[in-house]
């Protein structure tokens with residue numbers, strides 16, 4: 001596809017619901033006693049994979065656009081799936097489900113697409129096996145023998161909300177307490193939702209303690225817009241001349257707002273307004289206008305707070321004055337694709353001064369860049385980042401596969417081009 005270019009970006013929009021919260025709404029809703037209603041659900045391919053898996057375990061789920069009703073059957077209400085569960089491209093579905101499946105009284109198996117079959121699962125199977133889980137495989141397909149679990153005290157080696165959540169979900173089925181110590185704070189949507197559903201959970205800084213409970217209470221969940229999707233428009237608004245974009249109702253949970261901190265450090269013209277909170281999840285309107293950006297250093301505890309936004313933050317760095325260093329971001333190598341390699345490879349095609357490092361990249365901004373034929377590696381966030389990048393390149397650019405945006409943002413291109421009108 002040829003990437004159409006706009007000359008300025010003006011206007012306002014709402015982005016689809018948060019992917020992490022949408023997944024958790026279905027999963028925890030399925031385990032609650034009664035009907036959970038989710039509004040603002042992200043009907044992207046990843047979250048639909050989660051719905052599909054739970055339907056296969058006899059959970060009735062009605063989908064009506066972005067309104068979803070989950071007829072929960074209680075913590076012990078899942079039924080043996082008649083066939084292997086299929087998580088598509090979704091790491092969240094695969095890893096979180098491992099935590100739930102480990103403690104069932106039935107056996108199951110789960111797999112996904114080619115990308116999922118290359119993503120490391122040992123990070124979840126290892127702590128789960130310490131809890132008594134029996135899971136065969138380090139890569140998908142994984143074969144899970146339902147087992148009796150016991151709580152553990154687990155010091156996490158990586159900052160990963162997926163690993164943390166898998167252990168917490170298994171903890172619901174375990175005998176005794178489960179205690180987790182995080183290395184750095186990762187997104188805490190699971191803790192917030194479990195707490196709202198009445199689970200016996202205590203969070204203190206980087207420590208989480210869960211006592212299994214027999215019952216979760218169904219909820220009315222209102223999902224805010226996904227800051228990871230808003231990120232594309234935040235960068236677009238900052239780098240395009242004569243532009244101003246307002247993104248309404250974006251989730252600004254502090255475990256997710258690293259991009260706002262980085263924008264401020266880069267000198268971006270950014271405002272958050274109309275802050276409000278729904279079921280513990282804060283949201284606001286974010287406005288970003290054309291900015292003179294400067295390079296910055298991104299590392300340490302910031303990384304888990306902006307891990308999914310790094311490809312598009314790298315786009316902003318190309319148009320910033322000076323050097324941007326992204327470090328401590330090895331996790332990028334095990335996302336939908338190796339995002340360090342993919343970003344460096346693709347950005348180099350248009351003449352960018354960008355260098356791959358062991359744990360990130362170094363980008364020197366300010367060059368005049370030219371159009372190129374870009375590859376997405378089947379990665380939704382690469383496709384959207386490259387579409388933003390193409391806007392400021394001299395000449396035309398193409399994308400080899402634009403359909404992958406369906407994973408997290410099916411109406412991305414419509415929303416994007418509405419801003420150029």
Ligand code: S3P
Pocket residue numbers: 019020021023092159160161162163165186187307308331
């Ligand atoms: C997610 C956690 C993050 C993130 C992913 C969604 C989640 O992964 O990259 O897109 O919903 O828990 P890790 O927890 O593995 O870093």
